[in-house]
Amino acid sequence: MLSKRLYTSLVLAVVLDVAGCRSRPPSPPIPPPTPPGFDAADANRDAQVDRDEYGRMIIDRFSARDSNQDGVLTRDEFSHLETADFESADRGGDKKVSRQEFIKFRFVDFGHYDLDGSGSLDANEYRRWLEKR
Numbered sequence: 468m469l470s471k472r473l474y475t476s477l478v479l480a481v482v483l484d485v486a487g488c489r490s491r492p493p494s495p496p497i498p499p500p501t502p503p504g505f506d507a508a509d510a511n512r513d514a515q516v517d518r519d520e521y522g523r524m525i526i527d528r529f530s531a532r533d534s535n536q537d538g539v540l541t542r543d544e545f546s547h548l549e550t551a552d553f554e555s556a557d558r559g560g561d562k563k564v565s566r567q568e569f570i571k572f573r574f575v576d577f578g579h580y581d582l583d584g585s586g587s588l589d590a591n592e593y594r595r596w597l598e599k600r
C-alpha cells in the first residue's frame with residue numbers, strides 16, 4: 468500500500484511531466500536539405516534553377532570534365548559507365564563531344580525533369596535530375 472505522501476508525489480510527478488511535455492514548443496519542421504550543387508547553381512537565389520542557370524552549370528561541368536582543357540570531350544573524359552551518354556552526346560560521330568554537343572545533350576534532360584513545365588527546376592525536380600547523373 469502506497470503511503471499518501473508517496474502517492475501524492477507520484478501523481479505530482481506525472482502531472483508535472485505531462486505539463487512539461489505540453490509546454491514544450493513543437494519542434495519546427497526541419498526543411499529538407501537542398502540537394503548538392505543546387506545553391507551554387509541557383510545564382511539569383513530564387514530557389515529555382517532556370518534554363519540560364521542550368522546552362523551555366525552544364526558549361527561548368529563540361530570544363531570540369533575536360534581534363535586536358537582542349538575544348539572537346541573524348542571517350543576517356545567520360546567514365547566507363549557513361550559509354551551510352553558519350554555516344555548520344557557525340558552527334559557528329561567524330562568521337563569527340565564539343566561544348567555545343569554537350570549542352571544540347573544535357574538540355575534534353577531539362578524538359579524531362581521540369582515536371583510542372585515551369586521552365587525551371589525547383590529543389591525536388593533538381594534532386595530527381597541529380598539522382599540520374
Ligand SMILES: [Ca+2]
Nearest residue numbers: 509511513515
Ligand atoms: Ca534561380
Ligand SMILES: [Ca+2]
Nearest residue numbers: 533537539540
Ligand atoms: Ca578534352
Ligand SMILES: [Ca+2]
Nearest residue numbers: 581585587588
Ligand atoms: Ca519546374
